[in-house]
Amino acid sequence: MVFPAGVGVVDTLMGLPNKDRRWWATAMAGTLRDEDSRSGMTHPAGYMFKDLPDMERSATSADDLVAAMDAFGVDKALIPVSFEDEGTIAAVKQYPDRLLGSFQVDPSQGIVEGVRALRRAHEEAGIVAASFFPCGCTPPVPIDDRAAYPLYAACVELGLPVFVNAGIPGPRVPATAQDVMRFDQVCYDFPELTVVMRHGGEPWCDLAVKLMLKWPGLHWSSSAFAPKHYPRAIIDYANTRGADKILYAGYFPYGLTLDRIFSELPHVPLKAEVWPKFLRENALRVLGTA
Numbered sequence: 001m002v003f004p005a006g007v008g009v010v011d012t013l014m015g016l017p018n019k020d021r022r023w024w025a026t027a028m029a030g031t032l033r034d035e036d037s038r039s040g041m042t043h044p045a046g047y048m049f050k051d052l053p054d055m056e057r058s059a060t061s062a063d064d065l066v067a068a069m070d071a072f073g074v075d076k077a078l079i080p081v082s083f084e085d086e087g088t089i090a091a092v093k094q095y096p097d098r099l100l101g102s103f104q105v106d107p108s109q110g111i112v113e114g115v116r117a118l119r120r121a122h123e124e125a126g127i128v129a130a131s132f133f134p135c136g137c138t139p140p141v142p143i144d145d146r147a148a149y150p151l152y153a154a155c156v157e158l159g160l161p162v163f164v165n166a167g168i169p170g171p172r173v174p175a176t177a178q179d180v181m182r183f184d185q186v187c188y189d190f191p192e193l194t195v196v197m198r199h200g201g202e203p204w205c206d207l208a209v210k211l212m213l214k215w216p217g218l219h220w221s222s223s224a225f226a227p228k229h230y231p232r233a234i235i236d237y238a239n240t241r242g243a244d245k246i247l248y249a250g251y252f253p254y255g256l257t258l259d260r261i262f263s264e265l266p267h268v269p270l271k272a273e274v275w276p277k278f279l280r281e282n283a284l285r286v287l288g289t290a
Helices: 023-027 035-040 061-071 086-094 111-124 146-158 182-189 205-214 232-238 258-267 275-287
Strands: 009-011 074-081 099-105 129-132 162-165 195-198 218-221
Touching: 009 275, 061 074, 061 086, 061 099, 074 086, 074 275, 086 099, 099 111, 111 146, 129 146, 146 162, 146 182, 182 195, 182 205, 205 218, 205 232
Parallel strands: 009 074, 074 099, 099 129, 129 162, 162 195, 195 218
Antiparallel strands: none
């Protein structure tokens, strides 16, 4: 185990602090049923995290994020952007060499509208990726639902990878829409699509490894996992046949602090030759910025 210095990390999930910490509860109001989610928790999976970053959006949030990146050796970061939150798009335009935009698609809001919004984000905001939260839609839209297929097709046409939440979701909603087995059909139907599983894929990590072996376009990212909790199946895969398939994602400031992430990372038992791929090279290739 050799943790490299000066690799120039590419983080595939960072962002500005949310303007409204309860935005997720508003967006998912139609599916949430427990009282904590409806009125209490400020994080959709707050029961899973400790020492959540306590940050407010401000006029200097983009500057603060880049300064934090500099402090921890992060060269580039993929951040969520939205036309409803102009500050995110302004941040990407202010720091085009450091902050890369990702646009969330939601098939439940209308297929035609979703494709139009994705194309607009690509043309006007210069996004380099799409994201999709199946259990976060209202109603949920499974990974392999035909309602998502026009958006996958648009990603192929635009040359965009799509980051898809996989496994048991943090919010207290049913998980079936994010069953990892659903990627099998999507990868079969879209052989040119680059897909990155987001948020770990648990408890189906062994299956995730099998599917990554099978499908060239399928990848895994470490978002929402503190490094000491990276799944053993993923570490073993990275150290053997999967060095080109795993991408680093830190989840700051949404659930983890950079102090915690970078204090734990050196203890992850990856081989020396895997680290540069995990921390930088794979992300640059997937995002088309190499």
